[in-house]
Amino acid sequence: MEIFLKRLKIAYVLTDRRPSIADRQKASFEEIARAKAEVQKWLNDDNLCHHSILSCLCDNLFAEYSKKTKSAKELWEELKSAYGEDFGTSTSKVNKYMQFEMVDGISVLEQAQELCRIADSIKASGMWIDEHFHVSAIISKLPPSWKEYRRNLMREKYITVIMLMHRLRVEEESRNHAEKEGFAHVGELREDNRLELEKGDFKRPTMHSEMEKGNKLITCFRCGQKGHISRNCRQRMVYVREKSSEGNEVVPVAGEPNTGKGMID
Structure with missing residues (x-):
């Protein structure tokens, strides 16, 4: 220092x-x-x-x-x-560089820039840091939530510091955008459900409603038409009504025919 x-x-x-x-x-x-x-x-x-x-x-x-x-x-x-007396010395800077860890909840790009500033201070003290080593150190210190992305970066053969910082910026912006879109989508669903409840459009699913969803595939074996079952068929209802009306008529009791015998003239 x-x-x-x-x-x-x-x-x-x-x-x-x-x-x-x-x-x-x-x-x-x-x-x-x-x-x-x-x-x-x-x-x-x-x-x-x-x-x-x-x-x-x-x-x-x-x-x-x-x-x-x-x-x-x-x-x-x-x-x-x-x-201690070693504050500001190259040894303390190297120790700070090696002990540096990235955590979730803080901008990854800002943490990477902080690590780059520590590396610059080490260089300013007269020590030399290989760029490939520095890039590998940044990648290895990415937070746990970046585990999959860290694995992909490790497969790259050569990345400069500038390239790495650009890719970290793009990835972080993409994650932030996806997170905001997710919250917005959840909010829209909740708002739609609230409006349906206020309008009274929300209906509890019943057995009849489940049958209505697939009624286009149902064929009535009485009339042969699609869209209903036999117990709901109009022809059956007409037949039942006719039978019911016939049952209400007075039916003569079976017995000897009325020949007029026994009647007083």
Whole structure:
């Protein structure tokens, strides 16, 4: 980390005190203006150094230390006291790179970019990382929900970092779109069911309704027509009504014929 800050020419804020113009009140106008410019440059470099240190932290540490309004030196000293003298060294960066794990629930693309930033900080410290090794490391660290996609990527013979980041972006956008479409489809079904219930169109399935679904295949053996069974046939109903009406007529009782005998003239 220190090598990276030295290359940016801002590492001096970790050791040098902030310039002051209080002891230059008797100086000339040009000297005072030059002193103000030095103070402003130191403040700008301190701010840049502070953010550069924060950018190398993991998400949890970044959320913890970004809320503290401290100078770059104070932040540096606090991190060294909390995590040992090897903080910011190439060894700690490599350890952070090897221990990095992707999890579900967070953007995979953002996590891959974070791992790339760690790799860049390792390169800035003077170590060399092979691109093929770095690509393989990113693929191997994909979260559990990407298991099948990780397996497909491992079959590829050669993928550059740029190609991999593009494919991760496309895959993540596709997954997010599919997830939104799934929720929307479920919502539409629920809304349709609610409207049917409000309109009273929802009917509980019955045996008669099940018969109606396949009544086009039914043939009546009484009349030979399709669409109904014999007990619902109109001809049968007419026949039953005729029989019923015949049964209601007065039928003479069988016996001797009435010949008029026994009648009084």
